[in-house]
Amino acid sequence: MEITRRLTDTVQAGPVSMGGRHPIVVQSMTNTRTEDAAATLAQIRRLAECGCEIARVAVPHLEAANSLAAIVKGSPIPVVADIHFDHRLALAALEAGVHKLRINPGNIGSAARVAEVVNAARQRGVPIRIGVNAGSLGRELLRKYGHPTPEALVESALSHVRILQDLDFHAIVISLKASDIPLTVAAYRQLAEQVPYPLHLGITEAGTAYAGTVTSAIGIGALLLDGIGATIRVSLTAPPEEEVRAGFAILKALGLRRRGPRFISCPSCGRTAVDLIGLANDIETALGGLPDPVVIAVMGCEVNGPGEAAEADIGLACGQKASLLFQKGKVVKKLANANLAEAFVAEVHAFLAARRLEESRP
Numbered sequence: 001m002e003i004t005r006r007l008t009d010t011v012q013a014g015p016v017s018m019g020g021r022h023p024i025v026v027q028s029m030t031n032t033r034t035e036d037a038a039a040t041l042a043q044i045r046r047l048a049e050c051g052c053e054i055a056r057v058a059v060p061h062l063e064a065a066n067s068l069a070a071i072v073k074g075s076p077i078p079v080v081a082d083i084h085f086d087h088r089l090a091l092a093a094l095e096a097g098v099h100k101l102r103i104n105p106g107n108i109g110s111a112a113r114v115a116e117v118v119n120a121a122r123q124r125g126v127p128i129r130i131g132v133n134a135g136s137l138g139r140e141l142l143r144k145y146g147h148p149t150p151e152a153l154v155e156s157a158l159s160h161v162r163i164l165q166d167l168d169f170h171a172i173v174i175s176l177k178a179s180d181i182p183l184t185v186a187a188y189r190q191l192a193e194q195v196p197y198p199l200h201l202g203i204t205e206a207g208t209a210y211a212g213t214v215t216s217a218i219g220i221g222a223l224l225l226d227g228i229g230a231t232i233r234v235s236l237t238a239p240p241e242e243e244v245r246a247g248f249a250i251l252k253a254l255g256l257r258r259r260g261p262r263f264i265s266c267p268s269c270g271r272t273a274v275d276l277i278g279l280a281n282d283i284e285t286a287l288g289g290l291p292d293p294v295v296i297a298v299m300g301c302e303v304n305g306p307g308e309a310a311e312a313d314i315g316l317a318c319g320q321k322a323s324l325l326f327q328k329g330k331v332v333k334k335l336a337n338a339n340l341a342e343a344f345v346a347e348v349h350a351f352l353a354a355r356r357l358e359e360s361r362p
């Protein structure tokens with residue numbers, strides 16, 4: 001069953017489109033010092049290799065802003081400058097050619113400064129992401145609502161939106177982040193009813209790789225199931241490449257993106273004759289980095305495996321002495337159980353090479 005996505009405006013970050021009917025974009029943020037352009041670029045390249053489509057970099061001071069031109073020039077994917085308060089940094093980032101700004105117009109200062117930044121963004125065709133965070137809501141809103149509520153987050157976002165709209169600027173993306181899942185989900189749901197702009201989804205301070213992925217999958221997943229969201233960032237206390245893998249895993253689980261393999265494996269049971277956990281992990285490690293969209297199954301028995309994983313493009317059903325290689329539920333070959341992971345990985349590579357050849361034919 002397909003998810004029906006809410007239609008929003010489309011916003012362009014360089015060549016990457018967010019919103020409308022465009023695929024949901026996976027992004028991440030570097031954790032290098034931005035003033036170290038070489039280290040930041042190396043990390044952006046690693047992120048791009050994992051499929052990351054937009055990279056955000058922190059720009060806390062002028063030294064960081066000064067290395068943006070080199071980063072933008074060398075980056076294989078659009079670069080977003082993350083700026084708080086200082087309009088001079090925003091202007092420097094735009095001058096350096098960044099593809100998107102993350103800045104809250106209500107926090108820049110005087111109306112003249114806001115207009116200067118917004119006009120510079122407009123001239124360069126650069127969108128602005130408004131990022132409201134439950135941890136940094138204004139004092140007035142906290143007094144009005146008592147604590148961060150969905151209404152407070154939405155009101156904060158709309159106040160920034162109004163500033164941009166008053167300047168006739170509409171290339172807007174919005175995020176509303178909190179570490180509390182019900183709060184975040186409720187806030188995004190309310191906001192989605194009120195604005196036509198693409199929404200950037202994330203659960204902030206989600207935690208380390210395992211806990212953070214679970215938390216993000218629940219929060220981001222709930223919103224994606226509602227058809228909400230144009231771009232996602234899974235925030236993890238982990239190398240940012242993990243954020244990209246988690247982002248695609250969430251989208252693939254919902255059938256919203258098809259980059260790279262999607263793995264299916266059974267939980268194993270009393271019928272399983274091999275070390276299925278070790279085997280599935282070895283196969284996932286060997287094939288997880290492939291860019292090809294392919295569904296790969298690793299099943300614990302010959303009797304039920306091919307049928308239970310009939311949706312897989314290619315799969316393995318393990319038997320006592322030998323195992324069955326199957327494609328779309330049909331057995332095509334037997335593989336010896338000795339060196340099974342290596343043999344199956346070779347079969348997947350051969351299957352993908354044949355498919356690529358087939359697809360390249362006119």
Ligand code: SF4
Nearest residue numbers: 266268269300301304
């Ligand atoms: Fe058990 Fe076979 Fe189902 Fe795996 S595929 S859970 S081994 S019955």
